Amino acid sequence: MSAATVLTAAPARTLATTTSFGADDHPVLDLITGRARTGAYGPDPASLRIALAFGTTQAVRHSGRARGYRNEVLSLRLGAAVGSCAVEPGDLPADTVTDCVGATVGDLLDHPHTAVRVAALDAYLGHCLPHAPAYGARRFGLPAGSSLVKSRVRAAAVVGLLPLAAVRRVLVVGVVNSLLEQLRSHEVGYLPCDLKGGTTEWDEPVHTDALAHLDDCDAILASGMTLGNGTLDPLLAHARATGKPLVLFAQTGSAVLPRLxxxxVTAVSAEPYPFFWLDGGPSLLHLYGGAAR
Known part of the structure; x- marks a missing residue:
């Protein structure tokens, strides 16, 4: 990777497309939630209460970059675990955080807003199945430094979960320029897809319909935000049907996605709260599947 190439760690937004899945369809989320309710992972979610809920809003514009971006995340704490779901800025009603406090996990798994359901399930699974070697996780340390420095190190870990020697072109859903930089350094092609379109740091067009390009790739690298709006399901269905590698980099649903x-799903980079962009000190990723590192 060239030290002279400075990239913005763009937000991991999700694909916009027409699919057979309706706006309210979340088969993967419903499947794992159903398992949780039947005791597959631990105690009854109705027996556990959320004591703390909070939102995180971030804005950044790196020096030398023409554009900045924002992130907004809902987080729920259950014991030592924090479950999170990123949303588009302004998407959550103002009273959402207050409504979550004191509610049982079981109640929140029925919440009308998908982000609350994802964050509640994430907190529950992080509580029952914490990121640890006993549950298949490998720790990967990010060094202290700027958000850009940490983004690049994270990108190297995430891209390393792909079977790079066997991959020619990767569908990247949720454009993060540091990930694209890593793929370029390995001379692997990519198709960048993101809800808001635009261009990459190399003036490449960003596609807004990821599903239209599934047949043009031989691996998929997708943000955990796809869990939050149901767009993970068609990607997962394609991976199951074709056997293509599907690697997920997850701040949203970091404890949920390893269940797949x-x-x-072939590998997951799980990054529970606090995320790398919140703290300049050392932090951790938890890697599941992929090549041992």
């Missing part, structure tokens, strides 16, 4: 390993 071996069921269409």
């Amino acid at each position: 390993l071996g069921d269409g």
